Amino acid sequence: MVASRKIAVLKERASGETRVSATPETVKKLLALGASLAIESGAGASASIADDDYRVAGAEVGDAGSVIAGADIVLGVQGPEPGLLAGMKPGGWIVAGLDPFGQRARIDAYAQAGLEALAMEFMPRITRAQSMDILSSQSNLAGYKAVILAADTYGRAFPMMMTAAGTISAAKCFVMGVGxxxxxxxxxxxxxxxxxxxTDVRSATKEQILSLGAKPIFVENVAGIEGEGAGGYATEMSEEYQKAQGQLVSNHIAKQDIVITTALIPGRPAPRLISDAQIASMKPGSVIFDLAAPQGGNVEGTVADEVVxxxxxxxxxxxxxPAHLPADASALFARNLYNFLSAFWDKEAGGPVLDEEIxxxxxxTQGGRIVHERLLG
Incomplete structure (x- = not known):
């Protein structure tokens, strides 16, 4: 009989990280596959999941050392520090959002330890992998939270209100980047x-904008991006398009109350969408929420975790x-990881067996070395 795979979940240690990579729901489902689950005590506290909730679901709860001992697979929201992984089985998997470009030294350490690091943010944008896509699930919540926080910061109401004392005009909100x-x-x-x-540099998004009842703001008769990136991501814009886009945005942004910027290029600094001069053209009291702040920001002057x-x-x-919505973000992230493991679970092997595409x-990393082409050379 094949021994069950031990799946370990450690408490997230990165500053400001409130999410957890397994929930009682996914613990039960992973146990049903034939795995055993070990959760570090307190791992779910920030997401309102108590240790007893995990125990009731069937997981063992203990300290980091006992949880990691003999683990075949470690799940994480962010990649755990290599020092925490001593005691894992040789060739064990780390399944998490690993930030390969920002945390290269950590990835190198995983390779040196003989561990197989699987970066969930590199999940291909193909139909059968949609339910495994952590970027989509977390970006969805981030887009929601950006508007809520912007609305809370904005000193006026969002909807039009007709009252006996007069009419309040609806706020004007401009979203830049339609992923x-x-x-x-x-x-x-x-x-x-x-x-x-x-607005977006990809013309195909115009129909999506219209379908949601918003007004598309697009440069016309100018070549846009040099090519849509792999998996539907945007790549860099042509110089001609950048100039035309900048003029269009400058004219439009001056009339807006709220601006949400979302543009990211995987593995590259965030593109600059809004300049200081464009900010100066906006009305006092306006609000910009820059969702690209972790990668340098789309807006000149953005400082991560500060209101400037x-x-x-x-x-x-x-x-x-996403960490500002810990319960829902954890639930979706944990389902992404479960969907990934369950899709490749081989009963005869007693665990997941990956195909080449995904x-x-x-x-x-594999066999003690870096193997991904984007990290080589």
Whole structure:
């Protein structure tokens, strides 16, 4: 009989990280596959999950050393420090958001320890992997939270209100970048009653913007991005497009009350979308929420985890927006990890066996070395 795989979940130790990579729901499902689960005490506390909730679900709860001892697979929201992994089985898997470009030294340490690091943010954007995509699930919540925090910071109401004392005009909200986060930001701002407009360098998003009841703001008759990136991500814009886009945005942004920026290019600094001069053109009391703050920001002057005021405009940027919705973010993240493991679970092998399409896309280390092409050379 094949021994069950031990799956370990450690408490997240990164500053400001409130999420956890397994919930009682996913613990039960992983146990049903034939795995055993060990959870570090306190791992779910920030996400309102008590140790007893894990015990009731069937997991063992203990200190970090006992949890990691003999583990075949370690799940994480962020990659654990290599020193915490002593005692894992040789060739064990680390399944988490690993930030391969920002945490290269950590990835090298995983390789030196003989561990197999699987970066969930490298999950390919293909149909069968949608339920495993941590970037989409977390970006969806980030887009929602950005609008809520912007609305809370904005000193006026979002919807139009007609009262006996007079009429309050609806806030004007402009979303820049229409990926998963941008689409959710549009939907949330619309639900709150704002007049919403949006833009993106990918012309295909125009229909998506219209479908949500927002107004598309697009450069016409100018070549856009040099090519849509792998998996539907945007790549860098042509110089001609950047110039035309900058002029269009400058004219539009001056009339906006709320701006949400969401543009990211995987593995690169966030593109600059809003300059200091454009901020100065906005009305005092306006708010910008920069969802790209962790990668340098789309807005000139963004400082992660601070509210910066420039020209009477407040600029907000969090280093980890999904962590401000810990319960829901954890639930979705944990389901992504379960969906990944269950899709490849082989009963005869007693654990997951990856195929080349997905395994090759997310595997960073194997056999004591770096193997992912994006980290080589």
């Amino acid at each position: 998963v986060a941008g689409l959710q930001a549009i939907a949330t701002a619309r639900r709150l009653g704002a007049q919403v407009s949006a 005021e420039k020209h009477g405009v407040r600029i907000i940027g969090l280093s980890n927006t 395994g090759g896309a997310i595997r960073l």
